[in-house]
Amino acid sequence: MLRVHFTAEDFARIRFAPRPAPLQELHAALATAVTQRGGPLFAPWRGRMMRSLPAASSPLADLVPAGRPPSFLDVIGDTMADGFEQIRATNPGLVRAELERVYGAVPVPRWIRGLHAGDETAWRTLHRAQQAAFETVLAPVWSVVQDLHHEEFTRYALTVAEHGVAATLTRLAPGSRLHEGVWEWPGAAPDRDVRLDGRGLVLLPTFHHPAGPLLQDAPGHPAVLTYPAGPGCPPTAGGPVVSAEALAAILGRTRLDALRLLAEPHTTTSLARALHVSNATASSHAAALRSAGMATTTRAGRSVTHQRTALGTLVAGAGLDPPHASGSRPPSASAWARRSAKRA
Structure with missing residues (x-):
């Protein structure tokens, strides 16, 4: 279960991301493909995506041994370039600590060792891999993702106005509840408590991750909660769109x-x-x-x-x-x- 602990100040600092974040949506899509989530609705999409990914994107697989991506990849940027700049600006100590956490005793590829050492060539490898994956997975449907985000943004704003923040949060996650300042998501793994302590929370819908929240909890920054939204199947170039x-x-x-x-x-x-x-x-x-x-x-x-x-x-x-x-x-x-x- 995920438990997000709010203070009164945190409730005043909840905001909804006004636009989709390309890198967050890409990482959600890749995580869904790798973990086999989504069942039969996602199976045709997963097959097409895995067959079409170019060789230039393969380094991304090295970053998630055992499906545990380093936290410095989770950024909110309006464009791919903006997102990568935020990743590149990560404190080198955090980069090293996260790479050591996700690899542990697993053999480390050479370019990952370069990333750990701060080698600029390794960073360029990561940038090229992210761009190649985005062009294949998301670029053909990005306008659809933007439309779906627009619809979700509208629904959130109206629900807050009509029912208040507490009711809106639980509607975003059917089965969740808000009790004494703690937002509980049953079934979210691993079991985790996140204390906002006045930092606030950013809500970001994703349309490629069908099950459970993805929560970024970087010290000193608002927590970012990416939650499943949309029609329940991956967007396609022909729709659905918010008309x-x-x-x-x-x-x-x-x-x-x-x-x-x-x-x-x-x-x-x-x-x-x-x-x-x-x-x-x-x-x-x-x-x-x-x-x-x-x-x-x-x-x-x-x-x-x-x-x-x-x-x-x-x-x-x-x-x-x-x-x-x-x-x-x-x-x-x-x-x-x-x-x-x-x-x-």
């Missing part, structure tokens, strides 16, 4: 239209007119978006103005058409999807 229809199913179609319109300031009256709803309904949608942190409301005399926040912009998506002028009804979600497809 405009899927986002509308989470937010509600009218509320999604409202969120898109609020890219520009709107009074309650102008928002109601654009949505073709009553002022009371428009005000209710704005309040729901505001409680989720996706919109702000400012008052000037008897008038109030609503506008999207940075979180709202992230949830709405960066590649969407700008909202239509007040007085015209926004296009339907399916129309948004068709226009996006045409632009692509």
Whole structure:
């Protein structure tokens, strides 16, 4: 069982990673392939992946003898290059200690000995292996992973707004429970207690690791908990993706239209007119978006103005058409999807 111990300060420092982390997702995928997790749903994907991995990626297997990867590989970076820079910046003492931990008495490959000694050629070997594996395993489906992450981000934000942090955490992990400040994950191996002690927690969904959490607990940094999410099978280039229809199913179609319109300031009256709803309904949608942190409301005399926040912009998506002028009804979600497809 995994037990994550929170203080009051830690609850205030929980955050959701705004974007997927390429290296974390890659390591989750490789761990799933090696450990045979996922059952029959993952079997065809595993076979294709193992057959297609290039020879340049083979050094990665040397890093996980007995399936125990060194902790310095677990980083959150927006790009592969950023992730590798974080790995390369790891304290040399930690690199040596982790390599010694995972190898123990196992014979050590020559390039791993070079990594242990800080040899630059060995680091380049690791970089090339990670890049080669990413290009084969994740690059063809990375846009799908981004869409799935976007959907999970939206679901998390709305659930926190409606039910609070405690209920949201347990919903992320069916079967887990939060009791007296301890989040318990039954069945997670090995048995482990992690004390946050004010460092906070970053939540990062993965779509290639079907069973159990992966927790990075580096001293002096927020803990990072990578948890299984998505449809329950590996993403493919043809889908599933988070479409405009899927986002509308989470937010509600009218509320999604409202969120898109609020890219520009709107009074309650102008928002109601654009949505073709009553002022009371428009005000209710704005309040729901505001409680989720996706919109702000400012008052000037008897008038109030609503506008999207940075979180709202992230949830709405960066590649969407700008909202239509007040007085015209926004296009339907399916129309948004068709226009996006045409632009692509």
